[in-house]
Amino acid sequence: MTYTVQVKIMPLKELLDPQGKAVLGGLQNLGLAGVSDVRIGKNITLQVDADSADKAKEIATEATKKLLANPVMEYFEVSVN
Numbered sequence: 001m002t003y004t005v006q007v008k009i010m011p012l013k014e015l016l017d018p019q020g021k022a023v024l025g026g027l028q029n030l031g032l033a034g035v036s037d038v039r040i041g042k043n044i045t046l047q048v049d050a051d052s053a054d055k056a057k058e059i060a061t062e063a064t065k066k067l068l069a070n071p072v073m074e075y076f077e078v079s080v081n
Contacts, residue, residue, distance in 0.1 A: 009043075011039060
């Protein structure tokens with residue numbers, strides 16, 4: 001069976017997010033002062049062939065650890081839809 005797996009990757013909260021800071025500055029320049037913080041990450045959708053949703057999540061987690069995310073700078077969440 002084919003499962004759709006979502007991988008959300010975000011910078012670690014302890015680290016500076018230069019893209020987020022640039023977008024925050026742009027929003028403030030546009031007069032959108034109500035926004036106090038911006039964090040920019042990645043959302044990756046995988047189509048995984050597996051016997052079960054748990055196995056699909058396991059495969060996606062392994063792919064994320066080995067290739068998609070940098071554990072030194074990012075954290076991730078994997079969910080099967």
